Amino acid sequence: MDVLSQLRHQLADYTNSLHRDGFLDDQFSQLQQLQDESSPDFAMEVVSLFFEDCQKLVTNMARALELQAVDFKQVDSSVHQLKGSSSSVGAARIKNLCVAFKTCCDSQNRDGCMRCLQEVNRECVLLKNKLQTLFRLEQQIISAGGSIPM
């Protein structure tokens, strides 16, 4: 029981830190609220879908930006997708990056786009790690006999 409360404490701290550092916003909390008995892993499912999506989009954009004549429209639509997805899962940093990315696309600034892409990629990996830790914590709580949400 003691272990459980400790874990819960840890989870709360960790979640708070993610919010404080701007990785996540309230939308993520919304996701978590959507979890119930019928879909206990909803957040994780959405998030993993999100990261798959991210991976795909980033690869697409990288490919598009490598070409001689960059199709900025295509990149832009990818960015739009990413922005929508990230705002839906509450990945605040990525969402904000997408805003900058979009302006780069609009001004057809290839270097800016490359930079943004790298940033986005970095943020994705970072967030992925963070969220993996978060979910692991949650699973530990569940295996210790606790329940999520608390």
Place this chain on the structure above:
Amino acid sequence: MEINNSSSSSEGIEEMEEMEMEIEVLPSMWPEDIDSEKPYNVERPAGDGEQDMLEEVTIRAAASAVDFHHLKALTSYTDRGSHQMSHLMRHWEHQQANAVRLLREELDILSRQREEVELKKLEILEHFQFEEDNCKRPISILDKHVELYGDGVPRKKFVDFVVRSDRRVELAAESDTVAYWKARAANLEKLLEASVHREQILVEKLEENMKELEGQGSPVEELSQILKRADNFLHFVLQNAPVVIGHQDKELKYRFIYNQYPSLNEQDILGKTDVEIFKGAGVRESQDFKKEVLEKGVPAKREIAFETELFGLKTFLIYVEPVFSKSGETIGVNYMGMDVTDQVRKREKMAKIREEIAVQKAKETELNKTIHITEETMRAKQMLATMSHEIRSPLSGVVSMAEILSNTNLDREQRNLLNVMISSGDLVLQLINDILDLSKVESGVMKLEATKFRPREVVKHVLQTAAASLQKVLTLEGRIADDVPIEVTGDVLRIRQILTNLISNAIKFTHDGKVGIDLYIVSDPGCGRAEENHKKLMLDQATANGRKEEQCTSTSQSCNGHQNGYHNDNKHVDGASHNHKLNDNKPRTPVKNENTRDRGGEEEEEDECHVQETTVWLRCDVYDTGIGIPENALPNLFKKYMQASTDHARKYGGTGLGLAICKQLVELMGGQLTVTSRVNHGSTFTFVLPYKVSPACDSSSDDQDELSDMTDHTNASVSDQDETAGFFQFQPRLLGSLFSSSNGPIRTPKLVPNSFGNTNSPPLNGFLEDGNSSFPSSGIGSKETTTSFEDAYSTVESIGTTSEPGTLFGSVSKECQNGELRSTESSRRTNSEESTSGSQGSCLSTENPDRSSQQCSSSGNNTSHAEADKVKPMPRILLVEDNKINVMVTQSMMKQLGHSIEVVNNGIEAVKAIQRHYYDLVLMDVHMPVMDGLQATRIIRSFEDSGSWDEAAKAGIELPAASSEPSTNGHNSHPNSRDRIPIIAMTANALSESAEECYANGMDSFVSKPVTFQKLKACMDEYLP
């Protein structure tokens, strides 16, 4: 004895060697001593002995010039000179004393050696004696011993003792052989000889040393050698140095100068002062400097730039040092100068560079600051737009809730409070919209859309909306010249915005009289006020076309001239035809009427039809009979946040943004907005805008419309009539209140569901009449309608009896969405007392078309809900969204809200889905691939309006064959199929997907992304009660 002898002799040799070693060591001490003086020698030129050394050097140096007499005097008179001499003397004496000490030491050593040698000799002699008187008393030896002892050699005693003891042993051993003694004697002899020889050598050496000492003799030679060394050293050092060294006397006449690169002979310099030698800049300064040093008696350094004929522009670092006599008087200066021109130049260059760097840095920071500020401004603007957007959505929620609240039973005070609340909310909303618009225009995000629209409808609609919210006794009228094309291309949304703005402005400042809009073609805006714009336009037009059009419009203007009369005629006709049409249940007759009437209008248009695509300039005057604008306020009128005066601001309120936005919008569209005004007589705002007209399409589409109208329903023929109507008038709202009060008590909400479909009871029809005929009745000769209220009543009755229930419903809801709410509102207030007496105020509270449409749909839902009570189906919801994640999230949220939703991924799929099924609600993403939400919504709305999927077909969407049947039949079987489906936009961005755009394309509301539980819930609550 032998052993003893050999040992003693070896001892002697050892001593000799020791002595020689000492002797050898001594000379090595000698040069060492001198060496120790060496650093002193080196120091001397730099230290005390400087002057002396210099003088010595100059004597030998070819380059230097010297006054010998003066030099001698210097050395003997000055303190330093005598010090120098005494130092040299001391040094010499010291050396001498050293030499004497060394010689003495050597002498001591030699004399000691000699003593020892003599001692040995004595010893040997003793031995000899002993041998000869073999058995003498030992006393004799003792005597000798005493004698020796008296000599004062302490060592003797010990030696003697040893010898004696030895002797006894020897005596005992071999004292009797003569041969032995002889050999021994010979041996001793040899030893003695060697000893004597050694003594001789020593003496010789001593003599040699003496001689050497004598040879070293005189101090002068040594001193001069030292000096020579110093001289060489100085020469070596100074050889290439750019240095001038000199001595000047009390009158600053040169007495000595050393210059490696002399440009003057020494006779030109010696005995002269600086000023006498050189001319040019810096000479006087150096002379003064020297004088200063001479007076102060303190050495000093200074950098002086010379520019003389002799050596050009050069900078010297000058060191001047006073020279004192023994009595402490200054008798001259020593002077040392070094050429530092290059250094100075470099230094100056460095300083300049540093300065430039500093300036550059300052500039850089300035620039950075500017950039920063610009960025900040940009961000602030963006921020403002985003903020406005974010504020707007919750605020509209508040306002609509307040409006819903106003429909409930309230007492007078509550209602008043609520009205204040609503109007304040409206003001804030308006302000936010204005800010958003402004920032959009300013940041260049505002995009203009080219859509076809009918100017008549726009004018009518604007006036109608204004009339609906009119709270004054004003007449609103609109006049549209007949030659104004039925359909033009432009950004209808913006034009409507401008018109609404100007009209509401006009109403605000007009207390009685009328407010109106005149719309007519102008030929050449260049003749008018918009010269620049005209030029732009003229480029677009072919000159031939231009000419043609001028002719054309001149006729149109003449038309304009007798416009009023014409319209008055028309009014009668319209009124007649209208009544006729309404009375007649066959739709054909009115259409015929329209056609014949249209011919007249279209003939003029035909003229233009020859041109494929032309640009038409339409001038729009918005006039009022209000308070007018004083002339001095005109310049500021279109500025942001400005009103004619602060007095006005207090009295009339408002943000002061409206006109600024209008102006910006008009200019954005390539037109011009101007104003003329007379105080207390009224103002006229005029804007001239270019529109594209494609007459070929125009007429054909007209025909199409007519055809479809014929097959369609009554309300279509009404709109058909609007196409060419040239005059609208909205009388003071007394009429409206009459209507509503008459309808109110009869039609109770409970009756609605039943009465709609089946009964043709007059009360219901009264309601319908109000919704249905409000446009034409007020649009066409409203005076007649006012007087013949019964007339209208009866006409509606006839419709009610003949038209099918479905159609009726459709038309009712359609009219509701157009903003005509009065009846519903009043019907809800049936029992309250205010409904008759105070209904006017509350009825008129609807100002905002957005809001009114919201209410409409909610009222529409009320009815559908009432129907749903019987069937109770689950509401069908369609989500149109391409982003998988968004779909997932929204789906999950809706699930929690208890709704299941169907999902499609783009606009085309959405249209197809709606062709197949009926939905209660559509959530539509705006930005999607293949077909975006706006277009999809337009297509859906056009179907709802016209009942045909032509628009969809145009967009390439085929109608599914199987479901086409139900969709057409659906009119009857499913009364809601032609109902307006609530479409809610899901927008992600405040700027690019604006709410206005959503509304303009027929969406009912919007939810900003990311969707949250609360937002969805609010939306569901509003649209799916």
